[in-house]
Amino acid sequence: MQEGHLVLQSLARVYEATFGEMPSSALQSHGGVGLGVAVTAVAGVVVVAAVGGLIYYNEGKLPFELSFSSRRSHSPLNEQKWVAFFDHDQGRLLDGGDQVIYKVRGGGIDPNIRAQVWPFLLGVYELGSSLDERDAEKATKLEEYEELRAQCVNVVKSLNRESEGGDEAKDEGAEESVVDGGGGEQADDKKKGSSEGAGKSVGKRPREEEDFQTWQRIIRLDAVRMNAEWIPYAETQAHVTFEEAARLSKVAGLQDDEHLEPPRRHHAARLVLILEAYTIYDPKTGYCQGMSDLLSPFVALIDDDYEAFWCFVRFMKVARHNFRLDEVGIRRQLNLVSAIIKAADPLLFQHLTSLGCEDCTFIYRMVVVLMRRELSFEHTLCLWEVMWADWAAIGTMKGGPDGRKRDRLGPPSRDLLLYVIAAAVRNKRTKILQSSGMDELVRECNDMAGKLEIWKLLADARELVRLVQHKVTESVQ
Numbered sequence: 001m002q003e004g005h006l007v008l009q010s011l012a013r014v015y016e017a018t019f020g021e022m023p024s025s026a027l028q029s030h031g032g033v034g035l036g037v038a039v040t041a042v043a044g045v046v047v048v049a050a051v052g053g054l055i056y057y058n059e060g061k062l063p064f065e066l067s068f069s070s071r072r073s074h075s076p077l078n079e080q081k082w083v084a085f086f087d088h089d090q091g092r093l094l095d096g097g098d099q100v101i102y103k104v105r106g107g108g109i110d111p112n113i114r115a116q117v118w119p120f121l122l123g124v125y126e127l128g129s130s131l132d133e134r135d136a137e138k139a140t141k142l143e144e145y146e147e148l149r150a151q152c153v154n155v156v157k158s159l160n161r162e163s164e165g166g167d168e169a170k171d172e173g174a175e176e177s178v179v180d181g182g183g184g185e186q187a188d189d190k191k192k193g194s195s196e197g198a199g200k201s202v203g204k205r206p207r208e209e210e211d212f213q214t215w216q217r218i219i220r221l222d223a224v225r226m227n228a229e230w231i232p233y234a235e236t237q238a239h240v241t242f243e244e245a246a247r248l249s250k251v252a253g254l255q256d257d258e259h260l261e262p263p264r265r266h267h268a269a270r271l272v273l274i275l276e277a278y279t280i281y282d283p284k285t286g287y288c289q290g291m292s293d294l295l296s297p298f299v300a301l302i303d304d305d306y307e308a309f310w311c312f313v314r315f316m317k318v319a320r321h322n323f324r325l326d327e328v329g330i331r332r333q334l335n336l337v338s339a340i341i342k343a344a345d346p347l348l349f350q351h352l353t354s355l356g357c358e359d360c361t362f363i364y365r366m367v368v369v370l371m372r373r374e375l376s377f378e379h380t381l382c383l384w385e386v387m388w389a390d391w392a393a394i395g396t397m398k399g400g401p402d403g404r405k406r407d408r409l410g411p412p413s414r415d416l417l418l419y420v421i422a423a424a425v426r427n428k429r430t431k432i433l434q435s436s437g438m439d440e441l442v443r444e445c446n447d448m449a450g451k452l453e454i455w456k457l458l459a460d461a462r463e464l465v466r467l468v469q470h471k472v473t474e475s476v477q
Helices: 002-019 079-084 094-107 111-121 131-162 168-179 184-202 206-225 242-251 262-281 291-301 305-323 328-344 346-354 361-368 377-396 403-409 416-427 429-434 438-446 454-476
Strands: 040-042 045-047
Touching: 079 111, 094 111, 094 377, 094 403, 111 291, 111 305, 111 377, 131 206, 131 262, 131 305, 206 262, 206 291, 242 262, 262 291, 262 305, 291 305, 291 377, 305 328, 305 361, 305 377, 328 346, 328 361, 328 416, 328 454, 346 429, 361 416, 361 438, 377 416, 377 454, 416 429, 416 454, 429 438
Parallel strands: none
Antiparallel strands: 040 045
């Protein structure tokens, strides 16, 4: 192993010339990951690899080089392939959707078909469902959404009656909102029955009415503040008329929104209607600031409120843990990011520990709204749909049409977002290693906004999944 020793010495000199003095522990392994320099002996040959100042090895296997993997090309699922993935007899996805899952995991989705694909990835429609089954499911989902909107109407009516000088105009606007789910005549037919059935269950819950009123006030404020970056992705909504925007604004009970251009005003009203329905659907979660950021992409890309709502519901089955008052869900995720950094980059983790920041609270915002503030709108959509494809791959126990391709992408992870965040933190490691406190760490994370390249981050995150997922999973259990 004299040759290996000489290689180590040479690489150590390269490391020191590039990154400064190498710590004394750099030549030791840390749970299967070498810091600075690592050597793997394979059939008597020394194998080395440098990775951004770090060299990884994996228990006798060839090391994974993050910087090279990030250069991989990616091609999104396009409309031609999407149509070809369905059989022509019953309208089912071939192979139970396996090919779609794999394609999205590797390249995302063409913007023109996102509204069609997302409901499948999120489980609104079963991957193996037929066209007739989906049509039936759509009718059911529409009816259920209209019932939730009817309950919202009854709560608003009750609150207006209880308030001094209840405003009948608000009641009329709220009544109209029952049928604004994109359901057309079908929704009109169900309006009366849904409203009557909902009134009996809501009128007896004063505490829930009080909560609804609080949530409604915050929802309206957040909806009006939503920016316009979604407009290029919503062609039909981008051309909404002033009259239609004003009508829906009245339905949603919005005020102080006249300054908004019609598309933003219309978007804000839809956010209000859908988020109000969600507070009825999931009163335990209700509404917290940040949830409007998660809903906005669904509203932008999906024209029917009921379908946007159910996609949001499926998304929130995971994301709602970010909004628990006890913050158990957030703490679990922060701990996992901490464990990933500890396993993949011990020097960086050691520095965070010396600052008392090993709990990774400086990435709090990135976790809560799933990097919505750090990424551009387009890159947010790319990250989320790849993340959903990983969830779908785990749910169906499928990661691709054959083993070779599965190996290229690596195993799917339910926590892919957290590996992406860890990769983003590692990209800032030089400045983080120079930081001296929490304020500087938060500033570095905030500085990422608009500067991250999502496909590079995803490639780096997938390599981290390959390298440390099994160790991290064991350490946080």
